[in-house]
Amino acid sequence: MQSKPLYNQYTMAESSPPEKPSSPEPSHSGIEIQGGQVRAGRDIVGGDVNIGGDSISGGTVSIQRGFSAAEVQRLVLIVGGLVLATALVFFIVGAVAAASLASVLNKPLVGGSSPEAAVSMQRKITALNDLPSGQAFRVNFAEDEISSYFRFVLGPAIGISDGKARFTDVPGQIVIGGNADNVGGLPMMAVVQTTTDPVPFRLESAWLKILPTPAGVSFGWIPVTPLAQNLNARINSLLFGEVQFINMLLMPSSESIADGNLILTGVAK
Numbered sequence: 001m002q003s004k005p006l007y008n009q010y011t012m013a014e015s016s017p018p019e020k021p022s023s024p025e026p027s028h029s030g031i032e033i034q035g036g037q038v039r040a041g042r043d044i045v046g047g048d049v050n051i052g053g054d055s056i057s058g059g060t061v062s063i064q065r066g067f068s069a070a071e072v073q074r075l076v077l078i079v080g081g082l083v084l085a086t087a088l089v090f091f092i093v094g095a096v097a098a099a100s101l102a103s104v105l106n107k108p109l110v111g112g113s114s115p116e117a118a119v120s121m122q123r124k125i126t127a128l129n130d131l132p133s134g135q136a137f138r139v140n141f142a143e144d145e146i147s148s149y150f151r152f153v154l155g156p157a158i159g160i161s162d163g164k165a166r167f168t169d170v171p172g173q174i175v176i177g178g179n180a181d182n183v184g185g186l187p188m189m190a191v192v193q194t195t196t197d198p199v200p201f202r203l204e205s206a207w208l209k210i211l212p213t214p215a216g217v218s219f220g221w222i223p224v225t226p227l228a229q230n231l232n233a234r235i236n237s238l239l240f241g242e243v244q245f246i247n248m249l250l251m252p253s254s255e256s257i258a259d260g261n262l263i264l265t266g267v268a269k
Contacts, residue, residue, distance in 0.1 A: 120145050140264070141261065160188065167250060175190070190206040191206075195245065200244070249263040
């Protein structure tokens with residue numbers, strides 16, 4: 001029986017047909033790349049990462065295109081301008097508010113401050129604190145006594161050098177000033193009001209001069225009242241702790257009273 005030739009078979013000597021390159025399996029790694037001109041210098045590994053246009057985001061991560069040098073420069077100029085404008089407004093408002101206080105503080109004091117006037121005021125304070133409980137009193141303090149006491153006694157005790165004090169037109173209100181030693185000797189001033197409360201003094205405002213303008217120029221003062229409450233506590237701890245004031249009267253200066261008198265009435269605690 002004659003055998004039929006076998007077709008589509010190849011002998012060992014014949015070469016097999018070239019294999020077709022298999023198409024790559026679709027990626028199921030969760031990475032999708034969209035948009036043109038996206039290049040990576042290293043492998044990107046991770047799931048749920050989307051690269052589209054100018055941003056890469058995945059989950060809670062988002063990387064966006066940064067600012068150009070020109071955009072950064074414009075942003076810096078805008079922010080710098082806003083900061084400068086805010087600072088100028090702040091200083092102008094501070095100068096207007098501090099001008100009247102600086103004028104009071106720079107008022108000339110007849111005779112100036114002296115150690116003798118400071119000693120006189122210290123004697124009066126000691127006498128008041130030694131009164132028996134319930135004892136009523138009436139005492140007067142001249143402006144030069146208060147200024148001298150602040151300069152030579154109270155000021156150094158609370159860290160203020162070259163101090164001085166002046167009355168305002170409000171009875172019992174005193175402007176004090178000098179150089180604050182704890183902030184590099186910057187000029188300071190504060191408004192202290194004598195009260196009829198158990199605490200004899202209340203700090204109403206405090207100021208620092210942070211720009212080196214001349215003494216008579218009010219530009220450069222900034223308010224620091226919230227930061228100066230320790231000053232208020234220290235003044236009250238050193239003065240009149242044993243008395244409570246009931247009334248205050250300011251006698252303006254005259255021929256017989258060169259710098260005016262603050263008259264205080266009260267009772268010993």
